[in-house]
Amino acid sequence: MRAPRQCRKGARLFLVFALGATTTEAHLVTTGLGPVYDGIGHLLLSLDDVLPVVGLALFAGLRGPKAGRLTLLFLPLIWIAGAIAGLANHGQPILGQIFTACSFLVLGILIAADWELPTVVVAALAVLVGGVHGFFNGVAMRGAGLRPALLQLTGIAVMLFILVAVISGFVVSLPRAWMRIVIRVVGSWIAAIGLLSLGWSLRFGQ
Amino acid sequence: MIAVGLWGAQLGVPAVWLLPVTFPLVMAIGGFLGLVGIPLPGVEIGVGLSALLLGAMVAGEVKPRKLIWPAMLVGVFGLYHGHAHGTELAPGENGLLYSVGFVIATGLLHGCGIGIGLIGRWPTGQKIVRVAGATIAMAGAWFLWAAANPKPIESHVSAAKADAPAPGR
Numbered sequence: 328m329r330a331p332r333q334c335r336k337g338a339r340l341f342l343v344f345a346l347g348a349t350t351t352e353a354h355l356v357t358t359g360l361g362p363v364y365d366g367i368g369h370l371l372l373s374l375d376d377v378l379p380v381v382g383l384a385l386f387a388g389l390r391g392p393k394a395g396r397l398t399l400l401f402l403p404l405i406w407i408a409g410a411i412a413g414l415a416n417h418g419q420p421i422l423g424q425i426f427t428a429c430s431f432l433v434l435g436i437l438i439a440a441d442w443e444l445p446t447v448v449v450a451a452l453a454v455l456v457g458g459v460h461g462f463f464n465g466v467a468m469r470g471a472g473l474r475p476a477l478l479q480l481t482g483i484a485v486m487l488f489i490l491v492a493v494i495s496g497f498v499v500s501l502p503r504a505w506m507r508i509v510i511r512v513v514g515s516w517i518a519a520i521g522l523l524s525l526g527w528s529l530r531f532g533q
Numbered sequence: 534m535i536a537v538g539l540w541g542a543q544l545g546v547p548a549v550w551l552l553p554v555t556f557p558l559v560m561a562i563g564g565f566l567g568l569v570g571i572p573l574p575g576v577e578i579g580v581g582l583s584a585l586l587l588g589a590m591v592a593g594e595v596k597p598r599k600l601i602w603p604a605m606l607v608g609v610f611g612l613y614h615g616h617a618h619g620t621e622l623a624p625g626e627n628g629l630l631y632s633v634g635f636v637i638a639t640g641l642l643h644g645c646g647i648g649i650g651l652i653g654r655w656p657t658g659q660k661i662v663r664v665a666g667a668t669i670a671m672a673g674a675w676f677l678w679a680a681a682n683p684k685p686i687e688s689h690v691s692a693a694k695a696d697a698p699a700p701g702r
Contacts (some may be wrong), residue, residue, distance in 0.1 A: 527628030
C-alpha cells in the first residue's frame with residue numbers, strides 16, 4: 328500500500344527542512360538571499376519561534392474557523408508591532424527563554440485538553456505570543472539597521488500568515504474525531520517540551 | 534517506554550492514546566523536578582520497578598476495568614524516568630533542542646511499542662507480545678537487583694594511586 332501523494336510530498340519537504348536545520352541562534356539566520364528570505368528562514372529554522380506559532384495555530388484550528396481567522400489577523404500584525412518596539416529597547420535573554428518555555432507549556436496544555444475557550448481569549452493569546460516573540464526578535468535585530476530589519480520582519484510576517492493559514496485550516500477541516508486526538512497528543516508533547524525547557528532555563532539560564 | 538506502547542496496544546482505544554499522552558507529560562514533570570534540583574527518593578529502584586511491573590502487565594495481558602489504574606502506573610513511573618534524565622543532565626548547548634529530542638524520542642519509543650503491539654491481533658502475535666513483555670520484566674528484575682545492590686564506584690584518582698609504584702622503591 329502506497330502513501331497518498333500529499334503525504335509523500337510532505338515527507339520530502341519535512342526531510343529537506345530537517346536536514347537543513349541548524350542550531351537556533353538569538354540573531355536572525357543568514358540565507359544569502361536577502362533580508363526577506365532571512366526572515367522566512369529564521370522563522371522556519373528557529374524552534375523557539377516556530378513551535379509557539381504551530382501550537383497557537385493548532386489551538387486556533389481546534390476552536391474553529393472564527394478563532395483561526397482572528398489568529399491569522401492578529402499574530403503577524405502584533406508580531407511586527409512587538410518587533411518594532413524591540414528594535415528600540417534592550418531585552419533580557421533569560422526572560423525571552425522563560426517566556427518561550429511558558430508559551431509552549433500553556434499552549435500545549437490548552438491543545439492537549441482541547442479547552443473550549445472563547446474566541447476572544449484565543450485572539451488575546453495571539454496578541455500575547457505575537458507581541459512578546461516579536462519583541463525579542465526586534466531586540467535581536469537591533470544591529471541590522473532599520474531597512475533590513477523591516478524587510479526581515481516582512482518575511483517573518485508573510486511566513487506567519489502562511490503557517491497559521493495552513494495549519495489552522497488543516498485542523499478545522501479534520502473530518503474524523505480520532506484525528507483531533509492526534510492533534511491533542513501533539514499538544515501534550517509541546518507542553519512536555521515547554522516544561523523541560525523551563526527547567527533547563529531555570530537551571531542553566533544566564 | 535516500549536512496554537508502555539505494547540500495553541497500550543493490548544488495552545486498545547482509548548488507552549492506546551491516553552498512555553502516550555500521560556507518559557511524556559509526567560516524564561517532563563519529573564525532568565523539570567530533576568533540573569531544578571528537587572530530589573525524588575529511590576529513582577533507580579523506581580526505574581527498575583517500572584520495567585518489571587510494566588513488562589509483567591504485558592506478559593500477563595492485564596486489562597484493568599478502569600483506565601485510571603494504567604494511567605496512574607504509567608504516570609508514576611514516568612516521573613522516575615524523567616527525574617533520572619533531569620538530574621544526570623550536564624550543561625549543553627541548547628536546552629530547547631534537548632527538550633525536543635527528549636520528548637520526540639519518548640514518543641517514538643511508544644510508537645515502536647504500539648507498532649509491535651499491533652501484531653497482537655493474530656494469535657501467534659499475541660504470544661510474541663507476551664514473550665516480549667516477559668523479557669522486559671526479566672530485564673527489569675535485573676535492573677532492580679542492580680539498583681538494590683549498587684557496586685562501589687572506584688574513582689580514577691584512587692585507581693591511579695593504587696597503580697602507582699610506592700615511593701622509595
